[in-house]
Amino acid sequence: MIGLFWNLLLALAWVGLTGSITAMNLLAGFIFGYIALMVLQKQVPVLKGYSRRIPRLAAFLMYFLKELVKSNLRVAYDIATPVWHMKPGVIAFPLRAETDMEILFVSSVISLTPGTLSLDLSDDRKVLFIHAMFLHDEEQLRNDLRELEHRILKVTR
Amino acid sequence: MSELLVSVLLLAGAAFMVVAAIGVLRLPDLPTRMHATTKASALGTMMTMAGVAFHFEDSTVTARVVAIVIFIFLTAPIAAHVIGRAGYLTGTKLWAGTIKDELQERYDPKTHRLSSGLEKNEPRTSSARSKDLSKGQK
Numbered sequence: 001m002i003g004l005f006w007n008l009l010l011a012l013a014w015v016g017l018t019g020s021i022t023a024m025n026l027l028a029g030f031i032f033g034y035i036a037l038m039v040l041q042k043q044v045p046v047l048k049g050y051s052r053r054i055p056r057l058a059a060f061l062m063y064f065l066k067e068l069v070k071s072n073l074r075v076a077y078d079i080a081t082p083v084w085h086m087k088p089g090v091i092a093f094p095l096r097a098e099t100d101m102e103i104l105f106v107s108s109v110i111s112l113t114p115g116t117l118s119l120d121l122s123d124d125r126k127v128l129f130i131h132a133m134f135l136h137d138e139e140q141l142r143n144d145l146r147e148l149e150h151r152i153l154k155v156t157r
Numbered sequence: 158m159s160e161l162l163v164s165v166l167l168l169a170g171a172a173f174m175v176v177a178a179i180g181v182l183r184l185p186d187l188p189t190r191m192h193a194t195t196k197a198s199a200l201g202t203m204m205t206m207a208g209v210a211f212h213f214e215d216s217t218v219t220a221r222v223v224a225i226v227i228f229i230f231l232t233a234p235i236a237a238h239v240i241g242r243a244g245y246l247t248g249t250k251l252w253a254g255t256i257k258d259e260l261q262e263r264y265d266p267k268t269h270r271l272s273s274g275l276e277k278n279e280p281r282t283s284s285a286r287s288k289d290l291s292k293g294q295k
Contacts, residue, residue, distance in 0.1 A: 072173060088255050088256070108230075108231075108235065109234075111237050113196075115192060117237055117241055131191075
């Protein structure tokens with residue numbers, strides 16, 4: 001996380017020093033900053049693994065957009081057709097995420113994707129209760145959620 | 158080409174928002190309504206904003222578009238979570254077609270404790286710490 005912050009600072013410094021404030025220049029600054037941090041990451045402990053995270057973050061965003069469109073079309077189809085195809089229910093989903101940041105990230109993304117809405121977290125922060133709209137195949141849904149969580153943890157850890 | 162892209166994005170965004178509005182009216186209970194509003198409105202806003210960015214093709218506008226989309230994606234799920242949770246915990250009835258509810262048996266309405274059902278079995282790496290935490294709360 002701090003690595004991304006440094007990278008943005010380097011990009012802003014680049015924009016300031018080159019003196020042209022455009023999106024393309026900011027992107028160029030970001031790329032140069034990324035390369036600099038990639039070279040540095042072996043020597044600076046807080047940057048450990050930073051260069052691997054940015055491609056993973058990009059891959060995650062693509063995956064997330066795909067899931068977002070897919071889940072929306074499904075919910076939209078059920079709303080627009082007169083018969084209810086949905087089988088809603090509340091399931092308990094054991095979390096692998098542990099820190100506040102990870103839990104926030106996981107529960108927010110779950111709220112935004114495949115017909116699921118995070119309702120509550122158990123007091124010991126191990127289980128997330130999720131309201132799912134399409135519980136036709138619970139195992140499949142759990143696998144999807146685990147896959148999603150796995151992808152998020154690959155970015156944050 | 159750009160004109161076509163902008164029109165498609167704006168129309169699709171508006172269509173998703175219409176669906177969200179119809180969903181709020183038609184869907185039978187609170188959590189399913191929250192499904193309609195969070196997802197469809199987040200995607201609808203994103204598409205509309207992308208249309209705006211492509212129409213103006215100006216970096217100051219694009220920066221604002223990116224900021225708006227980020228803020229929508231930060232706030233929409235949290236609002237949905239809080240409304241859904243409050244509705245559930247104050248005892249709003251779920252739709253009759255709801256097939257499963259694993260939350261109900263683990264929630265104690267008198268003490269407002271929500272147990273995970275994993276307390277005794279399955280010790281994990283951080284279990285010692287979180288056990289202390291849950292003891293402290295009780």
